[in-house]
Amino acid sequence: MRGWQRPSYWPFIAPALTVVLAVIIFPWAYTIWMSLHEWKVGSPPTFVGLANYIRLPSDTRFVESIGHTLVYTALSVVLPVALGTFAAVVFHNKFPMRGFLRGLFIMPMMATPVAIALVWTMMFHPQLGILNYLLSLVGLPPQLWVFHPATVIPSLVLVETWQWTPLVMLIVLGGLAAIPTEPYESAQIDGATRWQTFRYISLPLIMPFLFIAGMIRMIDAVKSFDIIFAITQGGPGTASETINLYLYSVAFVYYDVGYASAIVVVFFALIVALAGALLRLRQTTHWNDAGGSA
Amino acid sequence: MSRLRELLGQAGLAFALLVIVSPAVLFFLWMLSLSVKFEIDNASYPPVFIPEHFNWGNYAAVLSSNRFSTYFMNSLIVTGAATGFALLVGVPAGYGLARMRAHKAAIVILIARITPGLSYLIPLFLLFQWLGLLGTLWPQIIIHLVVTVPIVIWIMIGYFETTPMELEESALIDGANRWQIFRYVALPIARPGIAVAFILAVIFSWNNFVFGIVLAGRETRTLPVAVYNMISFDQLSWGPLAAAALIVTLPVLLLTMFAQRQIVAGLTAGAVKGG
Numbered sequence: 265m266r267g268w269q270r271p272s273y274w275p276f277i278a279p280a281l282t283v284v285l286a287v288i289i290f291p292w293a294y295t296i297w298m299s300l301h302e303w304k305v306g307s308p309p310t311f312v313g314l315a316n317y318i319r320l321p322s323d324t325r326f327v328e329s330i331g332h333t334l335v336y337t338a339l340s341v342v343l344p345v346a347l348g349t350f351a352a353v354v355f356h357n358k359f360p361m362r363g364f365l366r367g368l369f370i371m372p373m374m375a376t377p378v379a380i381a382l383v384w385t386m387m388f389h390p391q392l393g394i395l396n397y398l399l400s401l402v403g404l405p406p407q408l409w410v411f412h413p414a415t416v417i418p419s420l421v422l423v424e425t426w427q428w429t430p431l432v433m434l435i436v437l438g439g440l441a442a443i444p445t446e447p448y449e450s451a452q453i454d455g456a457t458r459w460q461t462f463r464y465i466s467l468p469l470i471m472p473f474l475f476i477a478g479m480i481r482m483i484d485a486v487k488s489f490d491i492i493f494a495i496t497q498g499g500p501g502t503a504s505e506t507i508n509l510y511l512y513s514v515a516f517v518y519y520d521v522g523y524a525s526a527i528v529v530v531f532f533a534l535i536v537a538l539a540g541a542l543l544r545l546r547q548t549t550h551w552n553d554a555g556g557s558a
Numbered sequence: 559m560s561r562l563r564e565l566l567g568q569a570g571l572a573f574a575l576l577v578i579v580s581p582a583v584l585f586f587l588w589m590l591s592l593s594v595k596f597e598i599d600n601a602s603y604p605p606v607f608i609p610e611h612f613n614w615g616n617y618a619a620v621l622s623s624n625r626f627s628t629y630f631m632n633s634l635i636v637t638g639a640a641t642g643f644a645l646l647v648g649v650p651a652g653y654g655l656a657r658m659r660a661h662k663a664a665i666v667i668l669i670a671r672i673t674p675g676l677s678y679l680i681p682l683f684l685l686f687q688w689l690g691l692l693g694t695l696w697p698q699i700i701i702h703l704v705v706t707v708p709i710v711i712w713i714m715i716g717y718f719e720t721t722p723m724e725l726e727e728s729a730l731i732d733g734a735n736r737w738q739i740f741r742y743v744a745l746p747i748a749r750p751g752i753a754v755a756f757i758l759a760v761i762f763s764w765n766n767f768v769f770g771i772v773l774a775g776r777e778t779r780t781l782p783v784a785v786y787n788m789i790s791f792d793q794l795s796w797g798p799l800a801a802a803a804l805i806v807t808l809p810v811l812l813l814t815m816f817a818q819r820q821i822v823a824g825l826t827a828g829a830v831k832g833g
Binding site: 272273274275276277279280281282283284287288289290291292294295298305350351354355357359363364365366367368369370371372374375376377378379380382383385386387391392394397426430431434435437438483487489490493494508511512515516521524525528531532535536539 | 571572574575578579581582583585586588589592600601603604605643646647648650651653654655657658660663666669670671672673674675676677678679680681682683684685700701703704707708711736737740761764765767768771772781782783785786789796799800803804806807810811813814815818819821822825826
C-alpha cells in the first residue's frame with residue numbers, strides 16, 4: 265500500500281520538473297558542452313577540448329577580476345554581517361511601531377537595484393554629489409568615490425552594505441527570537457552587563473544564524489552584478505571588473521560564448537570552493553568555541 | 559534609580575534605532591527630493607533639500623513619454639506571466655516534494671540559487687536566437703522562471719511541511735483522491751504561504767535587470783532596463799532620471815511596506831533572492 269502511494273505524488277512534481285530541466289539543467293549541460301568548443305556567435309563551433317580552460321590563467325583580465333571579486337566579496341560579507349547583527353540586537357527589543365520601522369529598514373534590499381544604483385551614482389558625483397557635501401560637514405576632504413581606481417571597490421561595497429545589511433538583520437533576528445529566556449534571567453540575577461549578556465549568551469547561540477547569513481551574503485556578493493554594472497560598468501578602466509562583469513563582456517560584448525562558458529564553469533567552482541572554505545571555517549571555530557568555554 | 563536606568567536604556571534604544579533606520583529613510587527622501595527639483599536646484603552646492611519651487615514636471619515628463627506605457631506593460635506582462643506560471647507549477651511541486659520528503663530535490667534549488675544569473679543567459683540566449691523568439695517578450699518570460707520557480711517551490715516546501723497531515727489522512731479514508739485532497743484540503747490551508755511566494759516572486763522578477771539588458775530589444779524593454787538606458791540620454795538631468803527611478807521602484811516599496819510581515823516570513827524561511 266505505501267509503496268503504491270508514494271509514486272502517486274509524481275504528477276504534482278512533473279510540470280515543475282520539466283521547467284527546471286528546461287531552464288536550469290539544460291543550460292548547465294549546454295554550458296559544459298560549449299566550454300569545450302571554440303565558438304563565436306555567428307560562426308560554427310569547433311571542438312577544442314580544454315583549450316578554453318588552459319587559456320584562463322594567462323588571461324590577465326580574468327586573473328585580476330578574481331582579485332577584485334575576492335576583495336569585493338570579503339568586504340561585502342564582513343560589513344553587512346557586523347552591522348546586521350547590531351541591527352538585529354536593536355530590533356529584538358520591544359518598542360512602538362516596530363513593524364513599521366522594520367518595514368522601512370528592509371526597503372533597501374527590496375527596492376529595484378538599478379533604480380537605487382542610479383541615485384547612488386548621483387550621490388557619488390564628485391562636484392554635485394551629496395556624499396562629498398556630507399564629508400565636508402564633518403571636515404573631511406572630498407573623495408572621487410567610484411571615479412577613482414583606489415576607491416571604486418570600497419564605494420561599491422558601501423552600496424552593497426547599505427542594500428543587504430537588512431537581510432542579515434532578518435536572519436539574525438530570527439535566531440535571537442529562538443533563544444529561550446532562561447539564560448537571560450539568570451544572567452540578570454548574576455548582574456551581567458548588556459555587553460556581557462550579548463557576548464556570552466546571545467552570540468554563541470546565534471552563531472549558526474550568523475554563519476547562514478555570512479554564507480548567503482558570500483553567494484550574493486560574489487555574483488553581484490546590477491549595482492556594479494549600473495554604477496561603473498567595471499570601471500574606471502577595469503578597476504571594479506569582477507568575474508561576473510568580465511563574463512558579461514566576454515559573452516555579450518565579444519560574443520565569445522565558448523570561452524565565456526569556461527568562465528561560467530570556473531566561476532561556479534570558485535563559489536562552491538568559497539562555500540566549502542566557509543563550512544570548514546565554521547567547523548574549526550566551533551571547536552575553538554567549545555575549547556574556550558570549557 | 560532603576561527608573562532612571564530604564565529611561566536611559568530607552569533613550570539609548572531610540573538613538574540606536576535612529577542610527578539604524580536613517581540610512582534607508584534618508585536615501586529614499588533624497589531620491590524623492592532629487593525627483594521634484596528643477597535642474598538649477600539639483601546642480602546647486604551646497605545641496606537644496608526642500609526646494610522653494612517643486613517641479614512635478616519631472617514626473618509628467620516620464621509618465622507622458624510615449625514609450626513609458628509600453629515598458630510598464632512589458633514589465634507587467636513579464637512579471638505577471640513568470641509569477642503566474644511559477645505558482646501554477648511550483649505550488650503543486652512544493653506539495654509533492656514535501657509529502658514525498660524528497661529533501662534531495664532541494665539540491666537542484668540550491669544549485670539554482672548559487673548559479674549566477676548570467677550563466678543561464680548564454681545557453682538560453684542561443685536557444686532563443688535559434689527558435690527566432692528574440693524581439694518578443696517570450697525569452698524574458700521564460701528566463702524569469704529561473705528566478706520565480708525556485709522561490710515558489712522553496713517557500714511552498716517549507717509551508718506544506720508544517721501544515722498538519724491529519725485532515726489529509728481523514729480525507730483519504732473518506733475516499734478522496736490525491737488531486738482532490740490537494741485541491742480541497744491542502745491548498746486552502748496553504749493560502750498564506752502562497753501569498754508569501756507570490757509577493758517575493760513578483761518583487762524579484764520586477765527588479766530583475768540582468769536578463770533584460772541581454773534579451774530585451776527596443777520594444778521589449780522592462781522598466782529597470784528602460785531606466786538604465788535613460789542614463790546615456792540624460793546624463794545631466796537628474797530630476798527626470800530620479801523621477802523615473804522612483805516610479806520604477808515605487809510599486810515594490812509600497813508592497814514592502816504593506817506586506818512586510820509576509821516578506822519577512824518568506825525571507826527568513828528561505829532566505830532566497832533571485833538573479
